[in-house]
Amino acid sequence: MGNLFFKDENDRVDGVDKVTGKAKYFAEYQLPGLTYGVLVTSTITKGKITAIDSKAASGAPGVLGVLSHLNKPSVAGYEAEGGAKLKIFYTDQVLFNGQPIALVVADTFERATFAASLVKVTYEKGAFNTDFEKSIKDASVKKLQGAAPYVRGVENAYKTAEVQVEQTYVMPVETHNPMELHGIIADWRPNDQVTVYAKTQGVKATQNTIAGAFKIPAESVQVNSEFVGGGFGMALRTWPLEIATVMASKHLKKPVKLVITRDQMFTMVGNRPAAHQKIGLGATKDGKITGITHTAFGQSSTYENFTEGVVNMSKFMYSSENVNTNYYIVPLDMSVPIWMRGPGEATGAFALESAIDEMAHALDMDPLDFRIKNDPEKDPAQNRPFSSKYIKEAYKLGSAKIGWDKRKNKPRSIVEGSWNVGYGVSIGVFNAGRGRASVKGILKADGTLVLQSATSDIGPGTGTGMGLIASKLMNIPTDKITFELGDSSLPPAPSQGGSATLSTVGSAVNDVCVALKATIAELAANSNMDATSNFVDVLKKNNLPMIEKTIQSSQNNPDAKNYSMYSFSIHFVQVKVHQLTGVVKVSKIVSVGDSGKIVSPKTARSQMVGGAVGGIGMALTEEAILDNRYGRYVNNNFADYHVPVHADVPEVDVIFIDKPDPIVNPMGAKGMGEIAIIGFAGAVANAVFNATGKRIRSLPITPDKVL
Numbered sequence: 001m002g003n004l005f006f007k008d009e010n011d012r013v014d015g016v017d018k019v020t021g022k023a024k025y026f027a028e029y030q031l032p033g034l035t036y037g038v039l040v041t042s043t044i045t046k047g048k049i050t051a052i053d054s055k056a057a058s059g060a061p062g063v064l065g066v067l068s069h070l071n072k073p074s075v076a077g078y079e080a081e082g083g084a085k086l087k088i089f090y091t092d093q094v095l096f097n098g099q100p101i102a103l104v105v106a107d108t109f110e111r112a113t114f115a116a117s118l119v120k121v122t123y124e125k126g127a128f129n130t131d132f133e134k135s136i137k138d139a140s141v142k143k144l145q146g147a148a149p150y151v152r153g154v155e156n157a158y159k160t161a162e163v164q165v166e167q168t169y170v171m172p173v174e175t176h177n178p179m180e181l182h183g184i185i186a187d188w189r190p191n192d193q194v195t196v197y198a199k200t201q202g203v204k205a206t207q208n209t210i211a212g213a214f215k216i217p218a219e220s221v222q223v224n225s226e227f228v229g230g231g232f233g234m235a236l237r238t239w240p241l242e243i244a245t246v247m248a249s250k251h252l253k254k255p256v257k258l259v260i261t262r263d264q265m266f267t268m269v270g271n272r273p274a275a276h277q278k279i280g281l282g283a284t285k286d287g288k289i290t291g292i293t294h295t296a297f298g299q300s301s302t303y304e305n306f307t308e309g310v311v312n313m314s315k316f317m318y319s320s321e322n323v324n325t326n327y328y329i330v331p332l333d334m335s336v337p338i339w340m341r342g343p344g345e346a347t348g349a350f351a352l353e354s355a356i357d358e359m360a361h362a363l364d365m366d367p368l369d370f371r372i373k374n375d376p377e378k379d380p381a382q383n384r385p386f387s388s389k390y391i392k393e394a395y396k397l398g399s400a401k402i403g404w405d406k407r408k409n410k411p412r413s414i415v416e417g418s419w420n421v422g423y424g425v426s427i428g429v430f431n432a433g434r435g436r437a438s439v440k441g442i443l444k445a446d447g448t449l450v451l452q453s454a455t456s457d458i459g460p461g462t463g464t465g466m467g468l469i470a471s472k473l474m475n476i477p478t479d480k481i482t483f484e485l486g487d488s489s490l491p492p493a494p495s496q497g498g499s500a501t502l503s504t505v506g507s508a509v510n511d512v513c514v515a516l517k518a519t520i521a522e523l524a525a526n527s528n529m530d531a532t533s534n535f536v537d538v539l540k541k542n543n544l545p546m547i548e549k550t551i552q553s554s555q556n557n558p559d560a561k562n563y564s565m566y567s568f569s570i571h572f573v574q575v576k577v578h579q580l581t582g583v584v585k586v587s588k589i590v591s592v593g594d595s596g597k598i599v600s601p602k603t604a605r606s607q608m609v610g611g612a613v614g615g616i617g618m619a620l621t622e623e624a625i626l627d628n629r630y631g632r633y634v635n636n637n638f639a640d641y642h643v644p645v646h647a648d649v650p651e652v653d654v655i656f657i658d659k660p661d662p663i664v665n666p667m668g669a670k671g672m673g674e675i676a677i678i679g680f681a682g683a684v685a686n687a688v689f690n691a692t693g694k695r696i697r698s699l700p701i702t703p704d705k706v707l
């Protein structure tokens with residue numbers, strides 16, 4: 001992947017390929033004899049399929065097969081007992097509206113689409129419930145514990161505080177909706193070897209899931225996924241539709257491609273669960289927090305429980321002797337949710353950071369001063385130090401940049417023409433742990449270095465970051481380094497998620513470079529060369545075309561257990577709210593990341609910008625609206641589910657503290673994919689309050705709520 005136009009070592013290694021169309025995404029692979037699948041989905045929400053009439057579809061031009069529970073070939077892994085995950089085409093049961101119930105395969109996409117429209121399904125309808133808000137109050141709806149209840153000090157201490165805030169914050173279902181649609185190409189060959197081109201955040205995870213479902217060795221499954229057009233969490237698992245495609249390829253003995261439609265993206269690949277959260281905050285009159293109570297409910301499915309870290313940050317973000325949290329999930333007749341960027345924490349931060357702002361207002365304190373006053377030196381939940389935390393510095397830098405001194409504590413103080421102007425702030429935090437990964441390094445006598453790992457790049461620029469880590473350590477220019485990823489046959493690495501790739505795979509890159517350097521030093525010594533000799537000279541002197549090392553990094557440094565490791569962010573926004581229409585425009589953004597050393601400045605900035613875009617969506621526009629009479633989404637398209645576009649997003653100022661974390665990994669770099677969005681919606685809601693005096697506790701903040 002050459003860089004044709006620029007010479008900046010910080011440029012994305014794949015930037016030119018991406019913008020010129022050379023980068024190949026899964027759906028672009030042309031296999032000989034490729035066939036096309038189209039899914040038929042349930043039009044009821046719960047019940048039983050009584051018949052599938054696929055006669056007309058099967059007889060339509062070009063059709064190769066129609067698979068459903070009536071004729072599906074055996075999938076060995078589905079026969080095993082247990083497992084809550086949806087087993088596609090396994091039974092006649094319908095568990096949610098839009099459930100894939102049949103797959104039509106034809107020689108062209110158009111013919112498959114037409115044939116799918118001919119499949120006639122009859123049902124026995126059952127009673128269903130998709131109403132999240134109603135279910136929270138309904139005692140007959142079972143609510144499951146999503147996490148063990150947590151109590152520090154006195155439960156509900158806020159109720160006896162001098163100043164109290166008790167409010168409920170709600171959020172709708174959001175869908176990830178990356179530009180690239182989900183899908184897979186599966187090519188099952190007669191020797192039970194299968195190759196897939198997939199959209200995945202984890203090639204090893206996809207490999208293992210397919211191998212497990214079909215009970216074949218993992219090595220028999222080759223997963224290719226070099227480029228991914230956005231994931232945001234939805235490609236963290238191998239979905240039933242992918243298993244169906246592999247099933248079809250095996251059955252029809254042909255390669256099959258399935259790319260789902262935009263409306264199917266709303267029911268087949270997870271969503272950010274709707275949430276209902278109650279926060280109780282207590283403080284002394286002079287602004288010391290004395291109690292935090294956070295009770296959260298999250299939407300889940302009836303067939304699989306989904307939980308996430310909604311209440312996590314309430315336990316340690318502020319110093320309070322008394323904290324208690326509860327988290328429940330509400331199983332509904334909907335498809336199972338999945339992590340969506342800043343999973344759980346982004347949901348929790350909206351509630352907590354709104355409540356913090358409400359308390360600051362009740363105390364007539366500046367919300368920044370209030371946060372600083374309650375900032376803990378140590379992690380109060382674990383009673384141990386943070387590995388690094390520069391939040392006060394981040395406040396200072398961000399507030400100076402946005403012009404926080406212009407903000408008035410009294411809402412509705414700034415008017416510009418027919419717009420009310422307001423400022424808001426919110427913090428974000430996410431775990432900065434690190435996993436275990438393997439990397440192979442091949443150092444060549446031609447002066448180049450090839451690094452290989454079965455990690456992914458869903459957009460953050462994994463290859464660019466890894467190249468920079470290696471470049472610095474090996475003193476090799478970045479254009480002589482290649483990082484190969486997205487291929488399950490490479491040394492194993494975890495899925496790209498949870499802001500951990502740079503930390504995890506980067507540590508292995510570090511370790512492999514250290515090992516390569518040691519080998520070069522050894523070779524130099526053995527051949528009586530100077531210890532500082534260039535590796536090219538050392539390899540040549542030893543008649544070696546290359547040396548190779550594969551290293552698995554350790555999961556954490558030994559002393560990591562003595563620290564709480566988190567990345568932090570602070571988002572400052574200025575909003576303008578139109579007095580007559582209630583339209584909210586985010587007019588200025590300053591996001592400050594406290595995520596350790598910045599390894600790759602350009603891609604790091606892009607992460608923060610992307611998080612701000614997602615944050616604007618969460619705050620102002622994104623909402624998947626379900627019609628509870630039918631259990632069906634009514635705005636399942638890009639015209640009605642509005643993801644922010646350029647016109648919605650102002651220039652984003654990104655500031656990094658850029659100080660290495662001494663504990664997390666050799667680079668000192670903490671993760672930053674999630675902190676880019678966590679807290680952002682709260683900052684917007686707080687700014688809207690500052691502009692208008694109206695506290696909106698239900699996302700998205702649409703004009704009807706503002707007026």
Ligand code: MOS
Nearest residue numbers: 232233341497498
């Ligand atoms: Mo992210 S929600 O960890 O892909």
